[in-house]
Amino acid sequence: MGGRQRPTIKTVAARAGVGRTTVSRVINGSTLVSDEARAAVLAAIAELNYVPNSVARGLVTSRTNSVALVIPESESRLGSEPYFSAVIRGVSTALADTRTQLQLMLVRDKGEQDQLTDSVAERRVDGVLLVSVHERDPLPGLLEDMGLPTVLAGRRSPAEPLSHVHADNLGGAAAAVRHLIARGRTEIATITGPLDMDVGRTRLQGWRDALAEAGRAADGRLVATGDFTEAGGERAMRSLLEAAPDLDAVFVASDVMAVGAMAELRRRGRRVPDDVAVVGFDDSFFARHTDPPLTSVRQPTEEIGTTIARVLLREIADPEAPRQHIVLPTSLVVRGSS
Amino acid sequence: MGGRQRPTIKTVAARAGVGRTTVSRVINGSTLVSDEARAAVLAAIAELNYVPNSVARGLVTSRTNSVALVIPESESRLGSEPYFSAVIRGVSTALADTRTQLQLMLVRDKGEQDQLTDSVAERRVDGVLLVSVHERDPLPGLLEDMGLPTVLAGRRSPAEPLSHVHADNLGGAAAAVRHLIARGRTEIATITGPLDMDVGRTRLQGWRDALAEAGRAADGRLVATGDFTEAGGERAMRSLLEAAPDLDAVFVASDVMAVGAMAELRRRGRRVPDDVAVVGFDDSFFARHTDPPLTSVRQPTEEIGTTIARVLLREIADPEAPRQHIVLPTSLVVRGSS
DNA sequence: GCACTTGGTGGGAACGTTCCCACCTCGCCA
DNA sequence: TGGCGAGGTGGGAACGTTCCCACCAAGTGC
Numbered sequence: 001m002g003g004r005q006r007p008t009i010k011t012v013a014a015r016a017g018v019g020r021t022t023v024s025r026v027i028n029g030s031t032l033v034s035d036e037a038r039a040a041v042l043a044a045i046a047e048l049n050y051v052p053n054s055v056a057r058g059l060v061t062s063r064t065n066s067v068a069l070v071i072p073e074s075e076s077r078l079g080s081e082p083y084f085s086a087v088i089r090g091v092s093t094a095l096a097d098t099r100t101q102l103q104l105m106l107v108r109d110k111g112e113q114d115q116l117t118d119s120v121a122e123r124r125v126d127g128v129l130l131v132s133v134h135e136r137d138p139l140p141g142l143l144e145d146m147g148l149p150t151v152l153a154g155r156r157s158p159a160e161p162l163s164h165v166h167a168d169n170l171g172g173a174a175a176a177v178r179h180l181i182a183r184g185r186t187e188i189a190t191i192t193g194p195l196d197m198d199v200g201r202t203r204l205q206g207w208r209d210a211l212a213e214a215g216r217a218a219d220g221r222l223v224a225t226g227d228f229t230e231a232g233g234e235r236a237m238r239s240l241l242e243a244a245p246d247l248d249a250v251f252v253a254s255d256v257m258a259v260g261a262m263a264e265l266r267r268r269g270r271r272v273p274d275d276v277a278v279v280g281f282d283d284s285f286f287a288r289h290t291d292p293p294l295t296s297v298r299q300p301t302e303e304i305g306t307t308i309a310r311v312l313l314r315e316i317a318d319p320e321a322p323r324q325h326i327v328l329p330t331s332l333v334v335r336g337s338s
Numbered sequence: 339m340g341g342r343q344r345p346t347i348k349t350v351a352a353r354a355g356v357g358r359t360t361v362s363r364v365i366n367g368s369t370l371v372s373d374e375a376r377a378a379v380l381a382a383i384a385e386l387n388y389v390p391n392s393v394a395r396g397l398v399t400s401r402t403n404s405v406a407l408v409i410p411e412s413e414s415r416l417g418s419e420p421y422f423s424a425v426i427r428g429v430s431t432a433l434a435d436t437r438t439q440l441q442l443m444l445v446r447d448k449g450e451q452d453q454l455t456d457s458v459a460e461r462r463v464d465g466v467l468l469v470s471v472h473e474r475d476p477l478p479g480l481l482e483d484m485g486l487p488t489v490l491a492g493r494r495s496p497a498e499p500l501s502h503v504h505a506d507n508l509g510g511a512a513a514a515v516r517h518l519i520a521r522g523r524t525e526i527a528t529i530t531g532p533l534d535m536d537v538g539r540t541r542l543q544g545w546r547d548a549l550a551e552a553g554r555a556a557d558g559r560l561v562a563t564g565d566f567t568e569a570g571g572e573r574a575m576r577s578l579l580e581a582a583p584d585l586d587a588v589f590v591a592s593d594v595m596a597v598g599a600m601a602e603l604r605r606r607g608r609r610v611p612d613d614v615a616v617v618g619f620d621d622s623f624f625a626r627h628t629d630p631p632l633t634s635v636r637q638p639t640e641e642i643g644t645t646i647a648r649v650l651l652r653e654i655a656d657p658e659a660p661r662q663h664i665v666l667p668t669s670l671v672v673r674g675s676s
Numbered sequence: 677g678c679a680c681t682t683g684g685t686g687g688g689a690a691c692g693t694t695c696c697c698a699c700c701t702c703g704c705c706a
Numbered sequence: 707t708g709g710c711g712a713g714g715t716g717g718g719a720a721c722g723t724t725c726c727c728a729c730c731a732a733g734t735g736c
Contacts, residue, residue, distance in 0.1 A: 008691090008692055008693085009692065009693065009694095010692080013716095018715080018716080019715065019716035019717070020692095020693085020694090020716075020717080021694085021695090021715070021716055021717080022714085022715065022716075024693070024694060024695090025714095025715090028694085032713065032714060032715085033714075033715090034713085034714060034715090037714080037715085051456055051459040051460055052460065052692085052693075053397075053460060053461055053691090053692055053693070054457075054460040054461065054462055054693095055393055055396045055397050055400075055402065055460075055461055055462070055691090055692080055693090056397050056691070056692035056693040056694090056721090057692080057693050057694075058393045058693090058721095059391075059393050059394050059397050059691090059692080059693070059694095059720095059721050059722070059723085060692085060693050060694045060695075060720070060721050061693085061694065061695095061721090062393075062721080064393065066441070066462075069442075073427070073430070084423075085422075085423050088442070088444075089411065089444065092411070092442065092443075092444040093444075096444075096446065096453075099453065099457075101441050101443075101457065101462065102441065102442045102443070103404070103439050103440065103441055103442075104407075104426070104430065104440045104441075104442040105430075105439075105440070106426075106427065106430040106431075106434075108434065115434075115437065118389060119392075119437075119439065121389040122389055122390065122391060122392040122393075123391055123392065123393055124392055124393070124404075124439065259627050263627075286624045286627065289597050289601075289624065289627070289628055289629070290627055290628075290629070291627070291628070291629035346721090346722055346723085347722065347723065347724095348722080351686095356685080356686085357685065357686035357687070358686075358687080358722095358723085358724090359685070359686055359687080359724085359725090360684085360685065360686075362723070362724060362725090363684095363685090366724085369683095370683065370684060370685085371684075371685090372683085372684060372685090375684080375685085390722085390723075391721090391722055391723070392723095393721090393722080393723090394691090394721070394722035394723040394724090395722080395723050395724075396691095396723090397690095397691050397692070397693085397721090397722080397723070397724095398690070398691050398722085398723050398724045398725075399691090399723085399724065399725095400691080677736100678735105678736090679734105679735095679736090680733105680734085680735085680736105681732105681733085681734080681735100682731105682732090682733085682734100683730105683731095683732090683733100684729105684730085684731090684732105685728100685729080685730080685731105686727105686728090686729085686730105687726105687727095687728090687729100688725105688726090688727090688728100689724105689725090689726085689727100690723100690724090690725085690726100691722105691723090691724090691725105692721105693720100693721085694719105694720090694721090695718105695719090695720085695721105696717105696718090696719085696720100697716105697717095697718090697719100698715100698716090698717090698718100699714105699715080699716085699717100700713105700714085700715080700716105701712100701713090701714085701715100702711105702712090702713085702714100703710105703711095703712095703713105704709105704710085704711090704712105705708105705709090705710090705711105706707105706708095706709090706710105
């Protein structure tokens, strides 16, 4: 029992004693339906437990009511990197109200990327959200060419033509460095993110700006490049200590790298914050629990998620709408490490 | 330029000088096609840059090649709880090979749950993965009634009829407690997960079993219930310290709660591990970075993800296949906290 | 030389919607 | 009384596939 055949719009029409079109109108909220007809249809729908088949609808409307969220897993950080989880949560929140489905695509390598563009070409999504884009990422361009609404969390460069949303990386980084200066630190190093990413370059620029502001030179010995991983943070810290043994502070472009850096400092016998002050970026939930608790630049990660989703929905609804560029504020959360 | 009209199977057929059906056969890898016809079709596909419309295909095959992964966000833990991220990663890995799309659904409240069952009824997914199920969760039963292939990470009870995959919670918990006993601890408390979840009850039972094994009584004063959150861990630790001030060890059913518990212990002036040894569960990536580093029961979270996905794919392919029940091994990772 | 298989092929129908258009029935105005 | 707009309605066509079936040609066995 139970199963039977799923009712279709025809079944409902027959039951309600009206035509297919009228049922469709009721479902889609058209006003051109008499009250009696509407009531009859609604009753039939309830009795039959009818749910419209969205695949059939999608075929004729060529809308799927779903969007893709693409996360590069090559940077294998979902899991150790709370940033992505928070973005996912934000996106999901913004989508929940609109009955739009979320397709999650973790892209590992080249092959999967092809699969991704295929899957987009197959018309399985109405739009795409891209997280963590690199400067020479081919994907945003491809999507743009396909005419598919696309919104980025982050940007390829300051000249990004696509709609995008990101935190105030420049201001956040500068605030971190100003804080270190105010604490009396004199040799302030930095561990950057990947320099083929705008976020990496911009946070580095923030470090430079704050130093310049204070009339200090940005010494090349004080810069090491990381890759947003813990191991990368350790490596970068090691090379900084070699190049500039007298450093007394580090601004690290992510909390995960900061954790690696602190581990390396401990290994080398440097105390945090006594010998070396450390400031991270992200204000991940674990920043409160490191030893010592990590000072960090807070960025509204979840809000980045809700915002890209909303911008995308808007762009899907009106493809002619002008591209948007939204910057969200950061704030410094001071803890024991600085 | 560029855009034009998307080619359909008809366009391809015309270009290749064959019928629609032959094109379809080539696409779907049927052997009943002559080599010439196949070559012509393949050439036409390449020239026209044709990609089949999966929505149209889905309408006739009533398959969508996508599965839903449902995560209760009411327990708002994606983000602070790496478990979910790892499961997502595993699921995505297993799905990547099969061109199956992943629909992520974070379910907050009752309303969204209705939306979920609707969206399933709308035939938007071929199967469902459920994570973190509670004893009286209505969802698994609903899905079962709808005849939709469903696989759980975890289970509602030991008698779970649906296919499910989980870690050896009983053995893992017992190993943790045995370890504490071996360390000479005598008053071993536990902070449990929610007791309306099998995972909560089973880890508690593991604690009991190990104590019984050692000829010790499982004193009710030594049990406090948590909710898998950090704040819950703090609360539980506080009530344990009140009820049993002489405790010298705690087995905590999750790392996140263990972090809370350790914070509370520090606040009360108890040293870890000198005064109180702490063991967590999950071996989250941050366990290495707590102060002191946290001893924890490792569970193969990502593998749980790949496994539920594989079981689900199997069940979609063959709905008559017997339900599976898979238990994955755990192991104890000893660090400074015990 | 005839029936009978077997590999290969293509057209019609179906999947369950929405959209376009034609139509019907009012009430209103000249 | 006749024309006309407007509210309400329903049937046909279309969306782009796959599946069923009919068909055709070239063998194969008697």
